Amino acid sequence: MSNTKLQPVLDHIDADFDNSLERLFALLRIKSISSEAEFADDCKAAANHLAKDIATLGFTAEVRPTAGHPAIVARVNGSSDGRPHVLFYGHYDVQPVDPLNLWHRPPFEPVVTDHADGRKIIVARGAEDDKGQLMTFVEACRAWKKVTGSLPVDITMIIEGEEEIGSKNFVPFLEANKAELKADFALVCDTGMWDRNTPAITTSLRGLLYEEVKIKAANRDLHSGVFGGGAQNPIRVLTRILGGLHDENGRITIPGFYDGVKDLPPDILAQWKSLNLTPDTFLKPIGLSLPAGEKDRLLIEQISSRPTCDINGIIGGYTGEGSKTVIPAEASAKVSFRLVEGQDPARIRQAFRDYVTARLPADCKAVFIDHSSAPAIALDWDMKPLAAARRALTDEWGKEALLVGSGASIPIVADFKRTLGLDSVLVGFGLDDDNIHSPNEKYDLRSFHKGIRSWARILAAFAEAR
Amino acid sequence: MSNTKLQPVLDHIDADFDNSLERLFALLRIKSISSEAEFADDCKAAANHLAKDIATLGFTAEVRPTAGHPAIVARVNGSSDGRPHVLFYGHYDVQPVDPLNLWHRPPFEPVVTDHADGRKIIVARGAEDDKGQLMTFVEACRAWKKVTGSLPVDITMIIEGEEEIGSKNFVPFLEANKAELKADFALVCDTGMWDRNTPAITTSLRGLLYEEVKIKAANRDLHSGVFGGGAQNPIRVLTRILGGLHDENGRITIPGFYDGVKDLPPDILAQWKSLNLTPDTFLKPIGLSLPAGEKDRLLIEQISSRPTCDINGIIGGYTGEGSKTVIPAEASAKVSFRLVEGQDPARIRQAFRDYVTARLPADCKAVFIDHSSAPAIALDWDMKPLAAARRALTDEWGKEALLVGSGASIPIVADFKRTLGLDSVLVGFGLDDDNIHSPNEKYDLRSFHKGIRSWARILAAFAEAR
Structure with missing residues (x-):
């Protein structure tokens, strides 16, 4: 059912992109730093803002208390004809901004500006990690809903506010709500591309x-x-x-x-060697x-x-x-x-x-x-949704999507497996030069735009692959 | 001439002690932290306050600009009958107060309170280092002036505002004013006693x-x-x-x-061994x-x-x-x-x-x-004023004053020798538990009181020893 509808969805994403950007900016303006007590109200505000926005897509979206910052649980069910049910995960909390004096602009006043090499970039704390990334998925859902009136798969979204401080209260929340959070597999949007032109799915995490x-x-x-x-x-x-x-x-x-x-x-090891990651490309x-x-x-x-x-x-x-x-x-x-x-x-x-x-x-x-x-995570390279996502990413970027290992940790992946029994597919559009956790965090405008298009394609691919 | 007048001077010091304390408190209330730019005006205020106070003792007292915080130069000349001329040195600047949360009271609101062992102590930043110490000398001069109408020796006071930050601008000031600062020797009040009951003169400095x-x-x-x-x-x-x-x-x-x-x-080494400084007394x-x-x-x-x-x-x-x-x-x-x-x-x-x-x-x-x-300093243990000061201290405290080496640095002592050709006598009433440079800095009330009395005696001894 999906492929005939995909092109109009992609066209809508292109046509509506300025509005997508404005919606991202509204989220970036909220100072949802989870590690500092003085920003607790901002974390609440970010959760309320997101839940309200997601509700406009036909989801039942609720802000749910935890022992720490609240989480958002949002669900949309289709025709219950056995189509796939995915659990999408992101986090609305961000890292502290210090040292503030190294930022070229106020970290919570997002702008689109020019990178030294001419790329358009979105600059703000959270522009990539993880507000920009999670909004690629939200905007893809919005386009599907707008163009077709529904979503191609069943979706539960769970968005937390304590990823940057170890998800201590979020994991018990998962435990307590595992019946409600049943799905076929999880999608996590908190990782990166291999390079600016090469999409990647992360299959191992430190x-x-x-x-x-x-x-x-x-x-x-x-x-x-x-x-x-x-x-x-x-x-x-x-x-x-x-x-x-x-x-x-x-x-x-x-x-x-x-x-x-x-x-x-x-x-x-041989595959990795062939990627030829040199100090010149990575460290220079x-x-x-x-x-x-x-x-x-x-x-x-x-x-x-x-x-x-x-x-x-x-x-x-x-x-x-x-x-x-x-x-x-x-x-x-x-x-x-x-x-x-x-x-x-x-x-x-x-x-x-x-x-x-x-x-x-x-x-x-x-x-x-x-x-x-x-603990570290190693995912199954042969899982079916992973293959579908890989095809969709390859279609969008015109370059074979790589399966890569990440040096970073996304502890929630282990928690999903342990508490909900779910494998995760990790897709994201970050780049090594995004300055996440650092001053002047950015997200390439192209990452945001093609990220939305990628998810639109991936949802279609999941629907087809059932 | 002096000894017949000494007892009335000492009596006056005892009778006027509450006022001496109030004058010290007025100086302690000024936040003259030299290392932090925001307190520059407080440093000026401390210099003005002190100069005004010293002028009431018959000194010509001037606040003099340097390339940094100002210095005070004050002078009183006697009958020019060949009596000794001493150059007294102290500093009105204090250390920063952080970590502020470890202070039991605001550092610039001085109080007299009870030490855990019952001693009365003055608590404030600078209570010892060096406002309390320099005021022992000022108050001794006040008592001599009040009781006898004059001072037993010629005195120049030089009080700086950058000791805690290395005296970088003060040393050029000494160079530029060396003709004006001529004296027979220098007195420095910025050191400690051997213990609570044993006075000491410091003869070496790291x-x-x-x-x-x-x-x-x-x-x-x-x-x-x-x-x-x-x-x-x-x-x-x-x-x-x-x-x-x-x-x-x-x-x-x-x-x-x-x-x-x-x-x-x-x-x-044998003398030092006999002092029997044990970890139990010093470190416990x-x-x-x-x-x-x-x-x-x-x-x-x-x-x-x-x-x-x-x-x-x-x-x-x-x-x-x-x-x-x-x-x-x-x-x-x-x-x-x-x-x-x-x-x-x-x-x-x-x-x-x-x-x-x-x-x-x-x-x-x-x-x-x-x-x-x-550089480190080693003073001549046999200099004449040192012997006079030692006798006076021994008289006041009823215990032989020790000649000791100090682990701390008082760079000005080398500068006096180099720029003015003056040897220094280092007398002070600090104790190891004064918390200088730390939260809850204090000065024993007894150090302040008997410190004033000690200087009154030392001035008399200098006059006699000529």
């Missing part, structure tokens, strides 16, 4: 373990003239411990860290030239299939302008690990804590905060 | 070198999912370099750092139990006669609440070195910078900021 560690020494800040030399300095202790997390070859030194980590199968745009990971691994392995450790933040002592001769009472750091298949987050957490604790000198103690964790 | 280092890697903040493993992380680089500054035995690993550093003469009050410095040195050496390295501040990446999976573009730290005789600050600065630079991986660069430096 896991994530995020820890905060605070080292405490004296019971107060000290003057380094009076106590320097005699008193423990927690920054010294912290840098000594963290500075030893990698060896000379870029390997992580925590005992047992690599236990269970397998090398890539030779055929996949960010001002770097040499891969910083394990010296005996390809760059594509370092960023996709190998586990990593990064210190994401560190603070201690006097950090204002000028100088202060203080020995602080404490210093802390945020440390995260990207995990791969075979690594258990709970075991790695314990290994990290043991590593730190074993290296504490007298008079120092370590306090840990567990921010989030998720 | 030097200070204060550097800031910023490590830069990528040209923007990165997402650790996309780039983690492949991109350099400047926090990892910074912690690795700083974490290697000390070896397992607490020695600093910078090549050449200890060149020229001499062991204490055996007789002084701050919540520590074991000396953290060079393992083969006494605690008193670690804090007084050995050079040290402390990281005073570190910052990079995401430091807000919750988590953010960022690889930052840069990370920075403030690193200071306490120096001893034989170490040239300029040479140590270069050695530190070479050390950092030699350890930078590909794609990283280091930017350095020089905050301040001063």
